[in-house]
Amino acid sequence: MKKFTRILIANRGEVALRILRAAKELDIETVAVFSEADRNLLHLEYADRKICIGPGPSLQSYLDIPKIISAAEITDVDAIHPGYGFLAENAHFAEICKSCSIEFIGPSVEAIRALGDKGKARELAKKVGVPCVPGSQGILPDDKEALRVAHEFGYPVIIKAVAGGGGRGMRVAHNDVSLVNGFLQARAEAEAAFKNPDVYLEKFIEKPRHVEIQLLADHYGEIVHLGERDCSLQRRHQKVIEESPSPGLPEETRQAMGEAAKKLARAAGYHNAGTCEFLVDREGKFYFIEVNTRVQVEHPVTELVTGIDIIKEQIRIACGEPLGYTQSDIQLRGVAIECRINAEDPANNFKPSPGLITKFQAPGGFGVRVDTHIYSGYRVPPHYDSMIGKLIVHQRTRDEAIATMRRALDELKVEGIATNVPLLKEIFRHFHFLRGKVHTGLIEEYFMG
Numbered sequence: 001m002k003k004f005t006r007i008l009i010a011n012r013g014e015v016a017l018r019i020l021r022a023a024k025e026l027d028i029e030t031v032a033v034f035s036e037a038d039r040n041l042l043h044l045e046y047a048d049r050k051i052c053i054g055p056g057p058s059l060q061s062y063l064d065i066p067k068i069i070s071a072a073e074i075t076d077v078d079a080i081h082p083g084y085g086f087l088a089e090n091a092h093f094a095e096i097c098k099s100c101s102i103e104f105i106g107p108s109v110e111a112i113r114a115l116g117d118k119g120k121a122r123e124l125a126k127k128v129g130v131p132c133v134p135g136s137q138g139i140l141p142d143d144k145e146a147l148r149v150a151h152e153f154g155y156p157v158i159i160k161a162v163a164g165g166g167g168r169g170m171r172v173a174h175n176d177v178s179l180v181n182g183f184l185q186a187r188a189e190a191e192a193a194f195k196n197p198d199v200y201l202e203k204f205i206e207k208p209r210h211v212e213i214q215l216l217a218d219h220y221g222e223i224v225h226l227g228e229r230d231c232s233l234q235r236r237h238q239k240v241i242e243e244s245p246s247p248g249l250p251e252e253t254r255q256a257m258g259e260a261a262k263k264l265a266r267a268a269g270y271h272n273a274g275t276c277e278f279l280v281d282r283e284g285k286f287y288f289i290e291v292n293t294r295v296q297v298e299h300p301v302t303e304l305v306t307g308i309d310i311i312k313e314q315i316r317i318a319c320g321e322p323l324g325y326t327q328s329d330i331q332l333r334g335v336a337i338e339c340r341i342n343a344e345d346p347a348n349n350f351k352p353s354p355g356l357i358t359k360f361q362a363p364g365g366f367g368v369r370v371d372t373h374i375y376s377g378y379r380v381p382p383h384y385d386s387m388i389g390k391l392i393v394h395q396r397t398r399d400e401a402i403a404t405m406r407r408a409l410d411e412l413k414v415e416g417i418a419t420n421v422p423l424l425k426e427i428f429r430h431f432h433f434l435r436g437k438v439h440t441g442l443i444e445e446y447f448m449g
């Protein structure tokens, strides 16, 4: 069995620290790369080597493929872990890693290509019998076809860019006029954002839950699912709170979703960690919508309920090790909930609030995990995502997990910058949330007065 001597972490912030910790425990050396705005990152203190890869803006550092590859060549690493965001789902980057004989810690180039295109992923899912939202077959050639499909399934419908993400290139339509406009707008937006104007159409599911299945797959045909995460609590397509299991999801639905996700992964020749996203409607029916071919921000809730270190598994799988366990070995214990802590100002429409953190005190105690790179005296740079950490709790029941999260949020102190903690505290007192009655519109409906 080959084993990595050294890996490069092509990311920053909390996930870079998370990956470094996993590598250390596997006795693998780490190379950290950082931008000129990131000299104060915590994981740089623990890395075996660190290399500056350019100015603050991501395009000139964390997204600059030649700089990352050069750093990898200079330090003679065996593999690159891309984390999430930046180059994590970039098939071109994975291809370059391969051509340089550097292992990309993630799925194959072909799998990223097959599943990263949401239109292709949807057609593959339909082909292998995974339930999809009723809608167009393949991409829409023109607005005539959009109208025909909308009339076949009825309004409302949603137009989605095959290359879309973060809600961009997406339009909901309730009638013919808004559909024709939405079709053209979605195409223009997708062309501008992703250089790909292709869109498809689905029936619009009202007030759905967003439930996703975590998968691990090795190079020898073993695929397991690690249960689901409910990520319904979002604001403007940014997840805010995630939990596992999904409150009220029947066991047979969980098993059916898990098997559907595995079937799709198998059909795509998938290996490493991945996630299948589903919408669950108010009748409890589920529909596949897309695949994330990376590790996700919210992976810790799954780690806590399964006891499996997903980042270590990613590295082990990339080394060519077999999973060494099967579906029947996976058990879900208790309830885990994650809050994303963002440097943003609730009083100012959640505008990013970078700056100096004058004081940071982390909560702790039974059932509390804090994944963050911040410390007292850390300065949040203005160039990147506003997420500065995650608070994750694990308890035997959902009520106990909520009590622990409330206590942890009360202990948490982040001073000097504005954060979304006041919003999180409100949500943990909201009657719908407390009863597990969550859906993707809940935050906008109740908290965005």
Ligand code: MV4
Pocket (backbone or CB within 6 Å): 133, 158, 166, 167, 172, 202, 203, 204, 205, 206, 208, 234, 237, 279, 289, 290, 440, 441
């Ligand atoms: C949907 C949907 C309803 N019906 N698809 C949002 C992000 C992307 N991953 C998929 N998303 C959605 N897809 C169908 N067929 C609802 C969402 C959705 C959403 C849509 C419009 C405005 C806000 C939204 C918030 C969460 C989810």
